[in-house]
Amino acid sequence: MRVRFPLRQFVTIFLIALLLRAGWGTFRLARADDPSALEFPDEEQYWLMAGSVSAGEGLQDELGFRATRMPLYPVGLSVVAATANGVIIAKVFHWVIGAVVAALTAGAAAALFDRRVGLLAGLLTAFDPFLIFFSSLLLTETAFVAVLMALWWLIARIIRQDTESLGRWIAVGLVAALCVYVRESSVGLYAVALGFTLVCRRFDRRTILGAAIAAGFVVLALVPWAARNRRVVGEWCWLTTRAGISLYDGVGPQATGDSDLGNIKRMPAVRGLSEVEWNRYFMDESVKAIKSEPGRVVTLAGKKLARMWNPFPNVQTYQSPLVRAIAAVWTIPTFILAVVGALLLMTKGGRQSVRTAIFLLLPALYLSALHSLFVGSVRYRLGAIPMVEILAAVALVVVVDRAWHGSARRECVVGD
Numbered sequence: 001m002r003v004r005f006p007l008r009q010f011v012t013i014f015l016i017a018l019l020l021r022a023g024w025g026t027f028r029l030a031r032a033d034d035p036s037a038l039e040f041p042d043e044e045q046y047w048l049m050a051g052s053v054s055a056g057e058g059l060q061d062e063l064g065f066r067a068t069r070m071p072l073y074p075v076g077l078s079v080v081a082a083t084a085n086g087v088i089i090a091k092v093f094h095w096v097i098g099a100v101v102a103a104l105t106a107g108a109a110a111a112l113f114d115r116r117v118g119l120l121a122g123l124l125t126a127f128d129p130f131l132i133f134f135s136s137l138l139l140t141e142t143a144f145v146a147v148l149m150a151l152w153w154l155i156a157r158i159i160r161q162d163t164e165s166l167g168r169w170i171a172v173g174l175v176a177a178l179c180v181y182v183r184e185s186s187v188g189l190y191a192v193a194l195g196f197t198l199v200c201r202r203f204d205r206r207t208i209l210g211a212a213i214a215a216g217f218v219v220l221a222l223v224p225w226a227a228r229n230r231r232v233v234g235e236w237c238w239l240t241t242r243a244g245i246s247l248y249d250g251v252g253p254q255a256t257g258d259s260d261l262g263n264i265k266r267m268p269a270v271r272g273l274s275e276v277e278w279n280r281y282f283m284d285e286s287v288k289a290i291k292s293e294p295g296r297v298v299t300l301a302g303k304k305l306a307r308m309w310n311p312f313p314n315v316q317t318y319q320s321p322l323v324r325a326i327a328a329v330w331t332i333p334t335f336i337l338a339v340v341g342a343l344l345l346m347t348k349g350g351r352q353s354v355r356t357a358i359f360l361l362l363p364a365l366y367l368s369a370l371h372s373l374f375v376g377s378v379r380y381r382l383g384a385i386p387m388v389e390i391l392a393a394v395a396l397v398v399v400v401d402r403a404w405h406g407s408a409r410r411e412c413v414v415g416d
Contacts, residue, residue: 006115009106009118009122010122013122013123014100014102015099016126017098017099017125018096020127020132021094021132021135024133024136025091025095025135029091035085035088036086036087038087039137040139041262043137043139045061045062045069046069046073046138046139047081047138048062049074050074050075050076050081051081051082052078053075054079054082059074059075065233065241066229066232067229067233067237067240067275070182070183070225070239070240072182073140077138087138091136094142095135097135097143098132098134099126101125101145101149101386102122104146104153106121106122108121108152108153108390111156111157112160112359112390113356113390113394113397114413116413117393117413120393120396121386121389121390124334124389124392124393125385127330128330128334129326129330130378130382130385131382134379134382139379140183141382143182144179144182144186144382144383145382145385145386147175147179147182148186148189148363151175151179151190151193154171154172155172155193155197156359158172158201158207159201159359160352166210168210169210169213169214170213170217172214173216173217173218174217176190177218177221180221180239181221181225184240184242184243187218188370189362190218193359194211194215198211200355226238237276241278242279243279243283244279244280244282244286245265245278245279246375247282247283247286247373247374248282248283248286249261249264249374250286250304250374250375251286251290252264252285252286252289255289257300257307258314258376264282269281270282301373303376304375305368305372305376306376307377307378308367308368308378308380308381310378311331311335314377335392337391337396338389340395341394341395341398342360342361344394344395344398344414345357345391357391360388360390360391362387363383363387364381364384364387367380367383394414
């Protein structure tokens, strides 16, 4: 049965999230010596690429390479790149998108459970300090979380309802295409989600047709990008030419679990190589490293996962006692509640509840597997956080119900 989440609650959650993100962002801008300064290397690269697009030179990075990033985010930034306060304007847009994430989380949680879970999940996402922090950085995280959450909401409604429409599958394909155009690694998560949906719907013909249409939309959407890459880099490249160096950053002989792309780009072995050769060199060296030292790669995987799911920031400039305390007080209880919520769904509910728990855990499992090879960072778990907070909201509702009303209403959340 479809749960209608009241519009006023959507608006309330959005406004709370926007106020928190705008408040934090404004505070940072007011304290900065230069409000237009960027803090991290990836921010500088995205802004440089946006400036390149804005100047009519096409998408290219600091090395002159043209397919190292998916185009949607830097092209989006290019709209304001040439303006006097472009960085500030871009951050304002990030605050708005980050607030939309909280509203989307509320809607997805209500579709999967009920209004109470939706409200709590939306508020948890609104107040999440890591999501608030990253909403003021010119990185793909905020945009990626938004489109991924929209995708999960659409798929959730297919999984939980007895009927499905062709229009909904088309919407899934369109949103998934946006997701891949923001971050290429999401193509694997999308494939996993479609496969899981087929299992949940028992491979009925309508679902198979819908999933094929949704997958086809992504393939068709990537054709212009692949053709463009064939023209500018000399090879059909359906995603990016960054896979090689990213993997080498995670498993190469120098790898520690953290990123060291700045030094890797200056390696003598890659000087003078074309973009395609550059990517192929790093991919070949990565495969050699994995084959020659599998034990070291496994050990590194543990370190990367520890960094990724660290309740504290990894960056040295954010290690003050206050920052660590805020991070720990929020993150540790949220993770514990999420585990409790998943266990409740898997042990106290029926088959549908088990499927729902797995569906919500899929982003965390996929991103963990991915970054056990690639470098680990707190930012790379953000795509899974709204789903984790939905599970935490389930646990909170059950705890409140058991404390105030006994176990009767608990079944409404974890049951089928």
